Amino acid sequence: MERLASRPREDYKSRLESQGLSFHSWDNYWKEDVCYRFSLRQIEEIEAATEELHQMCLQALKIVINSERLGMLGIPELFWPAIAQSFASDDFSLYGRFDFAYDGKSPPKMLEYNADTPTSLLESAVCQWYWLEDCFPDFDQFNSLHERLVRRWKALPQRGTVHFASLAGNEEDWVCLTYLMDTLTQSGRTAARIDIEQIGWHSGKRVFVDQDGCPITQLFKLYPWEWMMREAFGKEILQGDTQFIEPLWKSVLSCKGLLPILWEIYPGHPNLLEAYFEPGRLQSYARKPLYSREGANVELVLDGVAIASDAGPYGGEGCIYQQLNPLPQFGGKYPVIGSWVVGGEAAGMCVREDCSPITTNMSNFIPHYFFQ
Template structure:
């Protein structure tokens, strides 16, 4: 007989792996390449697939409705906690100085928070979910990734492969995004600014389709080489249209790095930096994103909750909160004793993360481009191992509320930008 679970049974929070029968589905096309976003996804993946490893083609995972309800509660509550902590940081310059943001930008961040705190469209939480409980690793308020996979690709995978158990984990995500864009302040053309790599192509095209369904007029700009200044000192696109509204796949940190490089990390120059000066050279990313007459999504203030320096602030404000992991700017004896993770404060994509056990021995680390950043230290809380897959559940907040989830998997302890997504279904 199957085990009967009670509603308060911790086992309800365990992910479980499932297999669909192999009927040769992997050899047949299943995405619609007439749709530009799906075509871009196929280009990036090198075929009609969600997983990079062929052995994963016929696998998916399930969570229970009980676990989903708790993820929803955690997402809504944590969004509020991160917003509270953001406000606290902006009222405490000593704390703000720990975020390694050029002080010339502090007034702009304050202005952004004061005027645009309700204009955040969407963010993504990274969670560990298991019978041990739910713990949040961080809040990506400035990331474009995983939305298309969650909202479109995993549903098409389930249909093609015959995974009919339960329901998709992000069936409302696209509609929630459309509604958020419908309620946004955007007037006129919104320029979607992206880097030139393949992954950003489908991120940009997915969001373009979502915005257009909300009635917005969109243009995609790849890179910045086509931008120029007009006679009014404004940045314009290749067709001469002034850039006034932007949604970006670039991280705000990329723009900040341009300022740091230009100022040669000189403290005085960083303090005196002018963000709105037309220049004789061609416009750079920073010249667009930091102009006072350009409205960017996500707003500039999202630099604060996206920065790992927010994690020790949260722990200070809400110690022992059940969803939080102990975090600190200094490596405490308690963290050393129980194991800890070292993270760069403004890192992305799982780069430059080191995991140490309770004997201060290095368990795992990732390389990357953020080794120069200051570090924070977070209690070690390993991702659950589901038949060899370290599994991280990501939830999406749209307009500050839960809008669905997805699953990232990796054989290693750290999820990086190269980790696969696996279809996630919600069962009774």
């Protein structure tokens, strides 16, 4: 694993915009004056860890449900039976992303599982692939995201229109959602766009409806389950017939409270970090809210002394304490490997790096390739 200088394409900005990545220049988000190079062995190690960890998370979810521990994860009791039913029914799931600490030498370490609403999908599936073809056509990339997403949509059991919803005015979410709509239509299905704020509830028909009053039978929502459960309309989720993507059971996998559960079930696993619900068991740790976004409210503590933190609005549901595993440094930057899962299978990866050991919303997206 190496961080290498790379010559940017002269017209890369217009190329990215033609591919749909409108916010490429925000805080220098997309960077192609550098890239990361991996060996085939390293890619295979990331791929294997991804698939094994996904299966381990499913097993942990089963144990959490059967032992009635959903409350430890900050999930409202009202939703416990529905989550259990969603998991037992194997409700359709599309994708997720593991975040790994990885230096190319030691095994990848799971930092968390963004199993509900991960973004950076267009840049991972499309933009870095075209970068590879333009800049390193003789090499390969761990990237079958697009093909797997299209194929996975074909397995969606119900027919009819799929509505896609995100917060109004959020450009990053809009870009991700637009790309996902494209993958759906390429699978032969029909997509409809709606702002999450426009979704209504028809009390007579007991169904969610769009801005035209049409029933929403299937809804892909780029809006976290932990927020939906606490909205005024949250209880209607349990009464209506709308099929949600991601499904309710993914709310458990996306909770960082799963990390201590995993360590309890698989102590000493090479891809896990020691983790607990209780403070005081680790001298060096990352304190993480059960639910947070882009590194907000994360604190890193080394030998009892805080060395980094990021402010934010999260943490009300509680925190977990995960063994501190400092990210590797390359050129003064701290990379995190994002390993994608589609339909339960490893599907590709991305690299985001930050000048801080906590990956925040100021992180940069860096393309990658690998050699045989």
